[in-house]
Amino acid sequence: KAGVTQTPRYLIKTRGQQVTLSCSPISGHRSVSWYQQTPGQGLQFLFEYFSETQRNKGNFPGRFSGRQFSNSRSEMNVSTLELGDSALYLCASSPRGELNTEAFFGQGTRLTVV
Amino acid sequence: AQSVTQLDSQVPVFEEAPVELRCNYSSSVSVYLFWYVQYPNQGLQLLLKYLSGSTLVKGINGFEAEFNKSQTSFHLRKPSVHISDTAEYFCAVSEDRGSTLGRLYFGRGTQLTVWP
Numbered sequence: 724k725a726g727v728t729q730t731p732r733y734l735i736k737t738r739g740q741q742v743t744l745s746c747s748p749i750s751g752h753r754s755v756s757w758y759q760q761t762p763g764q765g766l767q768f769l770f771e772y773f774s775e776t777q778r779n780k781g782n783f784p785g786r787f788s789g790r791q792f793s794n795s796r797s798e799m800n801v802s803t804l805e806l807g808d809s810a811l812y813l814c815a816s817s818p819r820g821e822l823n824t825e826a827f828f829g830q831g832t833r834l835t836v837v
Numbered sequence: 838a839q840s841v842t843q844l845d846s847q848v849p850v851f852e853e854a855p856v857e858l859r860c861n862y863s864s865s866v867s868v869y870l871f872w873y874v875q876y877p878n879q880g881l882q883l884l885l886k887y888l889s890g891s892t893l894v895k896g897i898n899g900f901e902a903e904f905n906k907s908q909t910s911f912h913l914r915k916p917s918v919h920i921s922d923t924a925e926y927f928c929a930v931s932e933d934r935g936s937t938l939g940r941l942y943f944g945r946g947t948q949l950t951v952w953p
Binding site: 727754765768773778779813817827828830 | 883941943
């Protein structure tokens, strides 16, 4: 069974641009969550989706948005990129709406903003 | 909100020695507890988790952890480490109910370095 797949693995963007990151959960999984990992702030929660509905959102500015499609795939978008958005973005999936008991993580997308 | 403290940011140890990585949390509600490992340029891999039942939890790669509710701790142990255990280890908690359902709260991580 394939794991959580995040694309692309690496990305370089310029300040002010926007970026879209993709996450394909494990087949059959319906919940997806996103985390930002930086050396300064550690792992911080961004969003949680279940059956195309955002159930939970972390404390990030409105430039960070996300969505989930009917096939459970998820995307997150960051507009007007800032240098501080450089981070590893991790996606996790869970079979049901139970990311609090079981979360499988992808390899992450390394975003560098220059 | 939950708070997770990993007391050591770096733990150096020699190969075949025992190791303990410490984790404390603060919460006013019942929690679930996790340890994840991250190798360079990789995502997070679940080592073990405590949901209920026995407070001693065994995980992959010979790791185990003990949940101590009175001390709000969930320390990770391994009796004999290998060089391949060199990685960053994250302790995480989640709530078993409430508006933050699904959200994991992570500690800042402990870098375990195993020397030959």
